[in-house]
Amino acid sequence: MTEEVRTEFHQLMDEVRADLVQMGGMVAEGISAVSAALLAGDIGGADQIITADDELDLLSLEAEEKCVQLLALQQPVAVDLRTILTDLRMISEIERSGDLVTNIAKAVARLHGAELEPRVRGLIDRMREQAVKLTARAMDAYAERDAGLASVLNDMDDVLDDLHNEYIVSVFASHELGKISIQHAVQLAVVGRFYERIGDHAVNVAERVEFLVTGELPEHLGANRARARREQDEK
């Protein structure tokens, strides 16, 4: 039988967990809302999304403050330490995804008057779907401490990357056919990039969840190459 002897400490950690799950939910909703505004050319709706990001920034700040308090006052170790380190990293990832949603919202006004072809619209909707799915799955993996679920995020992100490539090709094909201006084509290409980046942040969250559960830091090809070079130099 396990008796809890650090109740307040662990309650505060649970609060941060709930804050992060809420923030992740806000980002997922934001992706859907901003995509609808983009496809509808709804500048008013996009402005609301930009304003709503302030709330996410505030929640990020509050969650980070709680983490600082936990580190300073509770001397966390083992799974508690890994949880708070994960939380701190995740706050940045989620907050950054929120900024990307805002960036898409800002593009809505810049795209005013652009006639989007059905194929481009369809690909935006599919990128929306995949970005929401990635964000939601990453947050589920975090909330449930599910390293297995976290481990599939990378493969799921490949789907978004493929959609992104396909989308860029269609945007510039659309420009070549004279359907959209070069300014609008560039703006649309940048928007595609924002969706793609949201997927990357979800993958980063998933890597952190794997660390939280297993204690293993994510493998990085670049870091491995640098380590090999460093070992070579030492010889």
Add this chain to the structure above:
Amino acid sequence: MNPEKALMTDESDAPEMLVPSEPHPQTRIDVSAVAAMAGQRAATETVFECGDINVYYGDFLALRDVTLDIAAHEVTAFIGPSGCGKTTFLRCFNRMNDLIEGARVDGAIHYHGVNLYQDEVDPVEVRRRVGMVFQKPNPFPKSIYDNIAYGPRLAGVKRSALDDVVEGSLTRAALWDEVKDRLKTSAYGLSGGQQQRLCIARAIAVQPDVVLMDEPCSALDPIATGRIEELIAELKTEYTIIIVTHNMQQAARISDMTAFFSVQANERGHRTGELVEYAPTSLIFTNPDDPRTEAYITGRVG
């Protein structure tokens, strides 16, 4: 002098005792393997090999089946809840349990290959090589100088050499500058933290190989604790240190290896301690292997 030979009371038995002992067949935790796994500790010399240690007080089993190795020039910390047997185990390393009525130690502790619990071994010599510092500072009711000189005098160090031994020991215990002008005054005039450093100086004055510390900072304030911790880090270059502590942060700060002990009650309510996990400290406090270790160090345990 040869360390194996020196422990023997009867020199004629020495050759037989010098036969290198087989590594214990049931060694569960190999320090160097753990080190290789963690990738951060160089393989070091082993000072103690403990095989299936069981300690009884009368017919009550206090500690069950402990097997572990202690590496030279490292700080090894024993942590765990009250009654888990960590102090009992610490006392096995210099046969202090011999002094407790009814205490019995089963199993073997090999010290540089020599079983400390074989009949030919002189416990007094063991205690000279394996010194001890206790929870409460316990200076003798003598002057600062005589506290340090006491052991060396008994060991036959000449009067002319004593001054150097006293200065050297107090310097290594980071106390010399504070006491050099009042060596002839009573040790009781020192603060608690100074008294504890005096006890450490006294322990190292007889040139031990290992220093055992049983909660050496529990009676000290944070500054005095910090000084002792710094001292421990310096002392490990010369000595092997084993420390029992209730303060997990202290174990995390100062030790290289951590052993976590737990306690289990049988149906009659007798509580027996056991070793749960033994690993590099950096691993224990970031990613312990055993759920019981994790529960204890994160405070999710009764």
